[in-house]
Amino acid sequence: MSVRTLRVGDRALLVELAGGAETEAFHAELLRRRAAGALPGVREIVPAARTVLLDGVDEPGRLAAELPRWESGPLHARVEAVVEVPVRYDGPDLTEVAALWGVSVEEAVRVHTATEFRVAFCGFAPGFGYLTGLDERYEVPRRATPRTAVPAGSVALAGPYTGVYPRSSPGGWQLIGTTDVVLWDTGREPAALLAPGTRVRFTAVGGPTGEVGRVPVGVPTAEVGYAAEGGR
Amino acid sequence: MTDRAVAVVRAGALTTVQDLGRAGYAHLGVPRSGALDPGAVRLLNRLVGSAEEAAVLETTVDGCALRPRCAVTVAVGGAPCPVRVDGRPAAWGTAVRVLAGSLLEVGAAVRGLRSYVAFGGGLAVDPVLGSRSTDLLSGLGPAPLAEGAVLPLGADTAARGSVDAPPWPGPPDELVLRVRLGPRDDWFTAAALRAFATRAYRVSPASNRIGLRLEGPALERARPGELASEGMVLGAVQVPPDGRPVVFLADHPTTGGYPVVAVVREADLGAAAQAVPGTPVRFIPVR
Numbered sequence: 001m002s003v004r005t006l007r008v009g010d011r012a013l014l015v016e017l018a019g020g021a022e023t024e025a026f027h028a029e030l031l032r033r034r035a036a037g038a039l040p041g042v043r044e045i046v047p048a049a050r051t052v053l054l055d056g057v058d059e060p061g062r063l064a065a066e067l068p069r070w071e072s073g074p075l076h077a078r079v080e081a082v083v084e085v086p087v088r089y090d091g092p093d094l095t096e097v098a099a100l101w102g103v104s105v106e107e108a109v110r111v112h113t114a115t116e117f118r119v120a121f122c123g124f125a126p127g128f129g130y131l132t133g134l135d136e137r138y139e140v141p142r143r144a145t146p147r148t149a150v151p152a153g154s155v156a157l158a159g160p161y162t163g164v165y166p167r168s169s170p171g172g173w174q175l176i177g178t179t180d181v182v183l184w185d186t187g188r189e190p191a192a193l194l195a196p197g198t199r200v201r202f203t204a205v206g207g208p209t210g211e212v213g214r215v216p217v218g219v220p221t222a223e224v225g226y227a228a229e230g231g232r
Numbered sequence: 233m234t235d236r237a238v239a240v241v242r243a244g245a246l247t248t249v250q251d252l253g254r255a256g257y258a259h260l261g262v263p264r265s266g267a268l269d270p271g272a273v274r275l276l277n278r279l280v281g282s283a284e285e286a287a288v289l290e291t292t293v294d295g296c297a298l299r300p301r302c303a304v305t306v307a308v309g310g311a312p313c314p315v316r317v318d319g320r321p322a323a324w325g326t327a328v329r330v331l332a333g334s335l336l337e338v339g340a341a342v343r344g345l346r347s348y349v350a351f352g353g354g355l356a357v358d359p360v361l362g363s364r365s366t367d368l369l370s371g372l373g374p375a376p377l378a379e380g381a382v383l384p385l386g387a388d389t390a391a392r393g394s395v396d397a398p399p400w401p402g403p404p405d406e407l408v409l410r411v412r413l414g415p416r417d418d419w420f421t422a423a424a425l426r427a428f429a430t431r432a433y434r435v436s437p438a439s440n441r442i443g444l445r446l447e448g449p450a451l452e453r454a455r456p457g458e459l460a461s462e463g464m465v466l467g468a469v470q471v472p473p474d475g476r477p478v479v480f481l482a483d484h485p486t487t488g489g490y491p492v493v494a495v496v497r498e499a500d501l502g503a504a505a506q507a508v509p510g511t512p513v514r515f516i517p518v519r
Contacts (some may be wrong), residue, residue, distance in 0.1 A: 006415035009495030012465045014415045044258040046463035048487050053463025055258065122261040123461060123487030126370045130461075167371070186360050192260040221458070 005064045012055040013064055019050060020120060027052050027196065029070065047121040047196050061178055082116065083198055085164065087155050091175035097157060100140050105111040109204055111138065112176065117162060117200040122192060127166035127184030129194035136160060146172030153179045155202065164194065234299040236385040238351065240377050242297035243316065247377040249355055251287040254363035254372070258486040263427055265367040266482050268346060268441060270503030272310040276350035279307040279327045281389060286354025287364035289377070291347045295338035296377060304330050304385060305352035311344030311403060321438060324399055344403030344506035353386035368441050369483040403506035407435070407513045409479070409496045411469065416459065416491035428493060430516050433477070437509040443478040444504050444507040446513060450475025451493060463487045465495035479504060
């Protein structure tokens with residue numbers, strides 16, 4: 001397994017992997033070891049695009065020396081069910097996305113609903129998952145000008161990722177649809193419907209006449225916008 | 233009457249409920265949050281006989297005013313400020329008994345930025361994901377204080393007396409932040425790293441609970457292109473495209489796409505909570 005380990009301050013390690021699939025496999029291996037009690041003294045495991053951050057590490061030097069010797073584990077076949085997310089494909093950018101893909105709107109919806117996604121990592125906001133699975137020919141750029149308010153439940157695309165906004169927030173992703181599923185519920189375990197590793201499939205419901213946006217949930221906006229989603 | 237609660241008479245510029253934070257959910261995009269000056273919180277909670285992790289109030293610049301509905305032991309610390317009970321001066325930095333219906337006034341900070349108010353029994357607002365902290369980035373936890381709000385208090389166990397003369401470090405005239413370079417110091421030129429380690433920065437007025445924004449020499453990148461989003465830690469010194477470093481504080485995002493040139497030692501961040509805009513800042517690379 002090709003890994004590069006970087007020290008992050010006094011208590012954390014950033015493990016760099018070759019690509020997205022390797023990162024997911026390494027993350028799964030970390031979770032497996034933690035579940036088996038073989039990863040003591042690590043408080044947070046944060047997967048991202050091509051790295052996994054280990055934070056709150058008791059002995060970072062020792063763990064950093066140990067990591068390259070780990071056997072490369074295959075990405076374990078997951079046994080849990082696929083989370084289905086019903087979507088009204090009525091987003092304001094759907095036509096533009098279809099044009100970028102060079103297909104009809106109907107075909108764009110078919111591609112999106114035919115894809116099995118997996119949550120590679122979370123970030124930007126609680127419960128916002130970065131879903132991979134779309135073929136790379138369907139990558140789209142972020143919008144040149146971000147929207148100041150994207151409604152909660154918006155299904156969106158940027159780069160290689162699909163995401164669903166858990167609550168109303170500013171955002172620059174291309175909006176292709178809307179869902180009513182509850183993405184984030186602190187009374188649920190885990191609170192995020194789309195936690196890292198979760199398999200996801202989108203299904204089309206209703207017609208294009210459904211309501212596009214809903215009333216934003218009543219949460220204060222961030223003091224400043226450090227958290228531009230993606231940042232890739 | 234067993235109305236263990238405190239009413240908000242004056243909310244102040246930004247007063248939030250804080251404890252020691254919300255650990256363990258960074259992988260779901262949840263910031264750690266918690267008091268920016270956790271040392272002050274631990275000390276004040278000991279003074280009023282509460283558990284160290286009990287929830288307190290964190291004020292910003294101009295304090296707040298409260299009317300407890302029951303007799304309660306309180307202690308005000310962090311940034312030095314005048315404290316009054318029913319108009320009479322009361323002690324700062326030690327436990328004070330406030331009677332039911334009295335007005336507790338936490339004045340504007342004389343030095344520093346953030347004062348803390350601890351209560352016997354702690355604030356008993358509902359915890360979210362194991363913490364009562366207000367997280368301003370993602371909107372978790374109780375809303376910032378508003379006039380007329382009523383906050384419940386926990387049962388006062390009154391196991392007081394563990395501290396009598398606590399040492400209070402004053403707010404800094406100069407903020408000295410020890411850092412470990414990396415993980416992305418190789419994204420910057422040698423000249424930029426030299427400037428980072430030797431030049432003085434100043435705290436920008438745009439700083440908040442998410443980050444300490446700095447004015448000073450822009451750090452020039454050695455390589456173009458973009459970094460893929462990666463996990464961020466408390467104290468990370470992130471450098472956005474304008475080259476001005478931002479030190480991530482408690483409400484920082486859990487992932488980010490700008491390179492982190494260095495990470496500040498956690499022990500040095502409490503002082504950052506009290507650094508007023510314009511305070512000189514020096515980064516001292518260690519190890």
